Amino acid sequence: MLYYVTKVAITAVLVVLIAEISKRSSFIGAVLASVPLTSVLAMLWLYIDTGDGGRVSALAGSVFWLVLPSLALFIALPLLLAKGVNFYLGLAVSIAITALCYWLMVTVLHFYGVEL
Known part of the structure; x- marks a missing residue:
């Protein structure tokens, strides 16, 4: 259970971080948001799990x-x-x-x- 909470926490923190950075710079926020972060995290979690x-x-x-x-x-x-x-x-x-x-x-x- 701790593992799943950790995965959710890391993922949520990254999304919130991008949103906060976007308040200060839409360009930097866009660069970070355009990186396939969700996909990379999903592939990472999938590989770690399987x-x-x-x-x-x-x-x-x-x-x-x-x-x-x-x-x-x-x-x-x-x-x-x-x-x-x-x-x-x-x-x-x-x-x-x-x-x-x-x-x-x-x-x-x-x-x-x-x-x-």
């Missing part, structure tokens, strides 16, 4: 394909905010667009025989 490089490789491959549709959020949200849409509504719409893009990507990959 010692299985194959599972880490499968996770990394799946993350690669799913990063592409996730970019929709970072396109839609600034455009909506620039148009004066309320932040929370813009965020909700951006998340919905991103979810649709995920679904499309998974459907297209499945059609071509790529299983995630």
